[in-house]
Amino acid sequence: MKVQILIISILFSSVTFAEKTLQQCIDTESDLERLQCYDEIFSRSKEKQIPISSKQSSVNTNKEDLFGKEQIKNSSEKLNSISAIAMGSFKNWKKGQIITLDNGQKWKLKNSRELNHKIKNPRVTISKGLLSSYKMSIEGVNTIIKVTRVK
Numbered sequence: 001m002k003v004q005i006l007i008i009s010i011l012f013s014s015v016t017f018a019e020k021t022l023q024q025c026i027d028t029e030s031d032l033e034r035l036q037c038y039d040e041i042f043s044r045s046k047e048k049q050i051p052i053s054s055k056q057s058s059v060n061t062n063k064e065d066l067f068g069k070e071q072i073k074n075s076s077e078k079l080n081s082i083s084a085i086a087m088g089s090f091k092n093w094k095k096g097q098i099i100t101l102d103n104g105q106k107w108k109l110k111n112s113r114e115l116n117h118k119i120k121n122p123r124v125t126i127s128k129g130l131l132s133s134y135k136m137s138i139e140g141v142n143t144i145i146k147v148t149r150v151k
Helices: 002-027 031-041 070-074
Strands: 081-085 089-093 098-100 106-109 115-120 123-128 134-138 144-149
Touching: 002 031, 106 134
Parallel strands: none
Antiparallel strands: 081 123, 089 115, 098 106, 106 144, 123 134, 134 144
């Protein structure tokens, strides 16, 4: 008797939950969101679900702006390096220092060894290293500095 009551209560609560979810789908105004809600209820495979995105990503993105970001993997023409001007005067290049380039990108120095080289607005080249790492070389300096993109 107790088992039957337990089974009936579980079935009743699941039906109530499904009705609430179904009502939420019915009340949804956006066609895409409503379709995805129905798909979730009827547990279709994730490959067939349509993601909700009201805005499409812009196709005309600047390749140089994508350098060092995850999105560059989607681009058919990948850059291996960029060259830019590091804005400001530099004397010591230290770990954790943020370097702002003239194109608006910001890179953080990762080297544990300090580099002493006084220079103003140097031209730098940032290129891909191994295992998704990046390295920066400064024009006129025979040293490579490991960097990560901040912005």
